[in-house]
Amino acid sequence: MTLLTAGLVILISYSLYTPLPSEINEPGLARTYIAAFKTANFLAYTVELFTTFHHVNVIRWLVNVVYSPVLTRYSDITVENLNFNGIPVRLYRPSSVTDLTPCIVYFHGGGWILFSVDTYDLLTSELSRSTNTIVIAVDYRKPPEYPYPYPFDDCLRATQHVLQNGQQYLIDVNRVAVAGDGAGGNLAAAVALRLSEEDPTYTPHIKLQVLIQPALQALSFDTPSYRQNAVNTLVGRTQMILFWCHYLDVQPTQGTINSFQSNQHLSPSIKNSIYSLYISELQLPECIKINYIPSSLARHCPDYDKQLAQKLESKVVDPFLSPLMADNLSKLPRAYVLVSEYDVLRDDGLLYASRLRQANVPVVLRYVRDQMQGFMAPAMFSDYFKFTAANVTWYEVYEYINLNL
Helix, strand or coil, X not given: CHHHHHHHHHHHXXXXXXXXXXXXXCHHHHHHHHHHHHHHHHHHHXXXXXXXXXXXXXXXXXXXXXXXXXXXXXCCEEEEEEEECCEEEEEEEECCCCCCEEEEEEECCCCCCCCCXXXXXXXXXXXXXXXXXXXXXXXXXXXXXXXXXHHHHHHHHHHHHHHHHHHHHCEEEEEEEEEEECHHHHHHHHHHHHHCCCCCCCCCCCCEEEEECCCCCCCCCCCHHHHHCCCCCCCCHHHHHHHHHHHHCCCCCHHHHHHHHCCCCCCHHHHCCHHHHHHCHHHCCHHHHCCCCCCCCCCCCCCCCHHHHHHHHHHHCCCCCCHHHCCCCCCCCEEEEEEEEECCCHHHHHHXXXXXXXXXXXXXXXXXEEEECCCCCCCCCCHHHCCHHHHHHHHHHHHHHHHHC
């Protein structure tokens, strides 16, 4: 016990003094989140080492404690827990709604494995209130118990139910948006892509997609943003790989993580295929040249993890798992894509926005400087731990939705 306590003290002290980019806003708050996440990981793996509990379940429990799902209720918002096509959802309806109203189907973030409609309750309540729309928060199943395609299928089925049966909930089915942050942004993009293939005679099309710091591809973990933000941020390269491992149903051994980090999780035939064009640095804007770090990987290395590649290759090019890999984006609804400077996922969003424009899809790209991954997610404990930029940026999201939905 003494050793554990000492280890925790050292870990927290080290994390609180994590070196950060000098430009990052509110560095003290950023270090607090980094320290909390590293401490949760340390505790989770320690518990797993000495018990039968899986570390993911321990982290989930800690997250639920830290994020205190108080279930704050506004007096002007009605909340119902419902079931859509067998999927648990939470519906938020402004009290002023008496006729058909626009709807936002929201998929929460958390690397596919963490958070819930409870921990996002304040965020989705405020989204409904500030846009005067009905919000449907989807409580999708999560890895590692339920890897891809379960979370995607749950989100798709819930959204289809909204589009096909929305009128009974006072939803205008021709004014429905999908939205999400992080892993939820991945799910929102995938659902929008899948529903763009539907016959609008039977299923109305999505009108809008709002993608906040989305994870959109698992082909390369060596994009400029992955290199620049590999360490000393809330969700670095290794942590993002761990999230992807759970979603891809891959055991995250150290060897597997090393293969992902060196881009040896795929064969040269995939890495040199048309899919490589979708993640080409040539598609990225000039702003990424700030603090640019060149790749240290060999461009045409023949070595790769054959066993891992055999399991992954059909998945990572699946557009409903990696929307950036989709061949045709031209049928997608207009999009709002938000990225932040110090985020491993930054270039996923930048590349997707570029491809949407090339496909003549109207897109607004919001590039937030001096912020890291997760700054718009729910705050720990209370609003005291909320990033100042989050309020301003969420207001811009509300404005966009109000104008376009």
